[in-house]
Amino acid sequence: MREKRIGCNRWMFLTGLGIVLIAAILFPLLTKSEAAIETGSWGLSFRTEGETPVGNATKEQLAAYDAVYVGDETQPTIYLTFDAGFENGYMASILDTLKKHNAPAAFFVVGTYIEQNPDLIKRMAEEGHIVGNHTYHHWDMSKIGDKQTFSQELGSVAEAYRQVTGEEMKPYYRPPQGIYSEENLQMAKELGYRTIFWSLAYVDWLQDAQPTSEEAFSKLIPRIHNGAVVLLHSTSKTNAEILDALLTRWEDLGYRFGSLEELYGQSKA
Secondary structure (H helix, E strand, C coil): CHHHHHHHHHHHHHHHHHHHHHHHHHHHHHHHCCCCCCCEECCEECCCCCCCCEECCCHHHHHCCCEECECCCCCCEEEEEEEECCCCCCHHHHHHHHHHHCCCEEEEECHHHHHHCHHHHHHHHHCCCEEEECCCCCCCHHHCCCHHHHHHHHHHHHHHHHHHHCCCCCCEECCHHHEECHHHHHHHHHCCCEEECCCECCCCCCCCCCCCHHHHHHHHCCCCCCCEEEEEECCCHHHHHHHHHHHHHHHHCCCEECCHHHHHHHHCC
């Protein structure tokens, strides 16, 4: 009887140990996709050329807040987006190039850009581009905890767009400097906005240290991938100069250009 009891205890011990080990292995896997999105600046890790980089949050985590950073990874489509904090004399050239390639784009603008450049804003809208919301003041939105202030930052831009175009601004939002929090993502969603991050960008915003065309191509060609959401700054002299050649190179690689509305149709399929 004693031997049976010892054998039973040993079996219960080993069974319990096995359950603990399985739980230790499976628990991180089960909870990883459910983990909270941490406050921070959007970042990417490029592990393999030509493939989607790993972001600070997963596609699934972002989708819960109507946010995206990449489109359909099975399709050779590129989504062009430009951030515009001020006008540096290059927007007209950028629009000319986009028109030449029949490439739709989204321009994320601050409130003063709309007020100071109404003709360019009208042209964007007339040529089928999306004018997105980059907040009025370009503040760190993760420091804004109340919905009223958050709403005012976006609402002021939407009102400026309405005054210039007579139309409603489409509900696409990009956090200034890519700084975000889960609370911000939730507030944007509640206000009807879709938050747009990116899966490809490079250091193009330093006015006194603009990259050479070779440096730009070395980042933008090898790292392009299916469903890429590309972030470029319209204030960049280099971007304006290389855009025609860049779009041609991507086209030669078999890519086409899609709109954010198309991206959202894919991401919710």
